[in-house]
Amino acid sequence: MKFKTYKSILATFTFIAILLVYTLLGFIIYKGFDTISLELIFQDVRVLDAILLKQRVFDGIFPAIVGTVMLIFLSLGFSFIFGFASGIYLSIYANKEIKEYINFCFELLSSVPSILIGLFFLLLSIYLHEKFFTNFLPSLLLSSLALSLLIMPYIVKNTQYSLDNIPKSIKLLSLNLGLSKTKNLFLVLIPYSSKELLSGVFLALGRACEDTAVIMLTGAVASVGIASSIFSKYEALPFYIYYISTNYSDENELNQAFSAALILLCISLFLFLITKLIQKGVKKKNGYY
Template identity: 85%
Template sequence: MQYSLYKVVLAIFTISAICLVYTLLGFVLIKGFNTISLELIFQDTNVLDAILLKQRVFDGIFPAIVGTLMLILLSLSFSFIFGFASGIYLSIYANKKLKEYINFCFELLSSVPSILIGLFFLLLSIYLHEKFLTNFLPSLFLSSLALALLIMPYIVKNTQYALDNIPKHIKLLSLNLGLCKTKNLFLVLIPYCSKELLSGVFLALGRACEDTAVIMLTGAVASVGIASSIFSKYEALPFYIYYISTNYGDETELNQAFSAALILLVISMSLFLVTKLIQQRVKRKNGYY
């Protein structure tokens, strides 16, 4: 009887959590779907000319969409390179004391508020601009580095966890057959846990899509068009949503923020599905399905 009661209580909390998620998604969908249109994205600009970058979009959110995609891809690239390497080192090469210390550092980093990371990179850009690089200003590159630092702990811990949880006989089999430690890592261990390694990208992807505090301080602006290079200021959907929701003049403008949020949600889900497909393809290719 007591066990059944616990089961019912847990089921209620689970269903409540699912309902909250779908309520949130439904609210954004209802508020944003009615005002989403090509005019919102491109305004008076020809759609094909805008996509081919032949004509600038002035009032639409197309530059913010492009800027968001560039920001996500750059920050994921930086964080994956450093996070993946750090996770491998912690799992395979670091001794126990060093591993504990480095893990503590990454746990501390994961607990740092994003606004502090944004402030640090803003001050770093000011210092470098005044002392060494006069052309170094808040930009897409700086925002990508700041976001990469913010999401790197997720990738580090996931990589370390995936490698640590490989069965011992898998780890030792190729070593016993004559492979060196490095070849065993890249030819056996990483392919074996490739699905789990890509799971870290899922976690990092969501954080890279949504953070506003970091990009607000390091290069995102309300209206500048598509960034001409990674060292230019840029537009991004999270900042656009923040800007409109704090400066709207009527309900129509507020609904435009919901439309932008819906587009951001679609981008996030699309990238998630692409990563999921890559994950499944890698797993099939390695023969673990």
């Protein structure tokens, strides 16, 4: 009887949590769907001209969409290089004392509020601008570096966890057949856990998509067009949503913020689907799917 009671209570809370998620998504779709249009994205610029960069879009959110995608890939690139390497080192090569210390450092980093990371990189840019590089200002590059530091703990912990949870028989099989530890890592362990490793990338992707505090301090602005380089200021959907939500003059403008949020969700979903396809492809190629 107690088991059924506990099961019912847990099922109820699970249902409520799922209901809250779908309520949130439904509310965003309800408020934002009606105002989504080509005019919102491109304003009076022809779609093809905007995509081919023949004409700049200043009033639409197309530059914010492009800036968001650029920001995501740059920050994922930086964080993946260092996070993946750190996770491999912690799982395969580090001894117990070093592992505990480095894990503590990354756990401490993951608990730092994003606004503090944004403030640190803002002050860093000011210092570098005054002392060394007069052209170094808040930019897409600075935002990407700040975001990569923010999402790196997710990739590190997921990489370490994925490799640690590979069955011991799989870990030892190739070593017993004569492969070195490094070849065993790259030829066996990483392909075997590729699905879990890519899942960590998606978790980091979701974190990179939504953060506003970091980018508003390190280079994102309301209206500048598409960034001409990684050293330029840029537009991004999270900052656009924040800016419109705090400065709207009527309900239609507020609904445009919901439309931008809906587009941001669609970008996240699209990248998630790409990640899932890559997961399936890697598993199938390596014989684990």
